[in-house]
Amino acid sequence: MAVTRPERLDFLALRFIARAERGFALANPYSDLHGGFGLMLHAHLRPIYEDLFGEQQGSSEVRGHVLRPADGMLQPVRAGERFAFELILVGPMVRHAAACAEALAMLGRNGVTPARHRYTLEQIDRIAPTGATTLWSPDTGWCIAALAPVAAEELLQVRTQKAEGALLDFVGPVRIKSGNDLLEHCPPPRVLIERLLARAQLLAKQQDGAPLIDGDSKRELLAQAETLSIPRNSLAWETIERVAARDRRRMDLGGLSGVVVLDGPLGELEGWLRLGEWLHIGNKTSFGLGQYRFSTLPQPPR
CATH class of the missing domain: 3.30.70 (Alpha-Beta Plaits)
Structure with missing residues (x-):
């Protein structure tokens, strides 16, 4: 646990x-x-x-x-x-x-x-x-x-009875890397949770000098993520160009937008996904990228 x-x-x-x-x-x-x-x-x-x-x-x-x-x-x-x-x-x-x-x-x-x-x-x-x-x-x-x-603990303790899935509505572009590569397709559940945990852990270290959870707990959460599947998603790449305010340099700020349906019992992952609504996920989060709206599903649509 x-x-x-x-x-x-x-x-x-x-x-x-x-x-x-x-x-x-x-x-x-x-x-x-x-x-x-x-x-x-x-x-x-x-x-x-x-x-x-x-x-x-x-x-x-x-x-x-x-x-x-x-x-x-x-x-x-x-x-x-x-x-x-x-x-x-x-x-x-x-x-x-x-x-x-x-x-x-x-x-x-x-x-x-x-x-x-x-x-x-x-x-x-x-x-x-x-x-x-x-x-x-x-x-x-x-x-x-x-x-x-x-x-954060207020959200991490939340459990919805009979939550057998979730819907993540990425209202802003999300930039998620696998290795050194920026993904242009829907990442698997483990990668989503891995990136969310990594961001929360780093932020917790800045505040308190220690991560929210230890290594064993993190491995349990990632193992639980691997039991989930994604029966449906509508993620598509949204091209956005950034012009730097100070020197007017142009750079890519695009990412994936759309809906991801997670299928399977959420358990403790629900609290982390709720926290992610506020922390965001992926790269360039300070710009507002990586925002999603979370809701549980009693039976994910097929």
């Missing part, structure tokens, strides 16, 4: 609700938003920038933040229209929540991309598996009590 150590990994998820000053359509909402966020931190909050983007976190898989476009931002936004994006801070990065919120407010005043697409923040919510709570609004100010993070 794999046993996790309680409260070794925390996360805080914030939803920013904004209103566009004028209409815009971002060429790449993932990199445009993330790049602008980095520029604001670099220019005005350099110590926070170094903590989130610094050399000590040379791989995007171990960066303790995820900034992802949400409601309305993946499509063209009209003048005066509301849209949303979400910031997830993990482990020691949770302490930078207020500074990150200020950077994203500054980005709205400065404008996203060189075209200066400006917005005004109207509300910040704390989002969690149990629901959403207003954290800030112009009328109420800050609710500091709502800044409490979520412990």
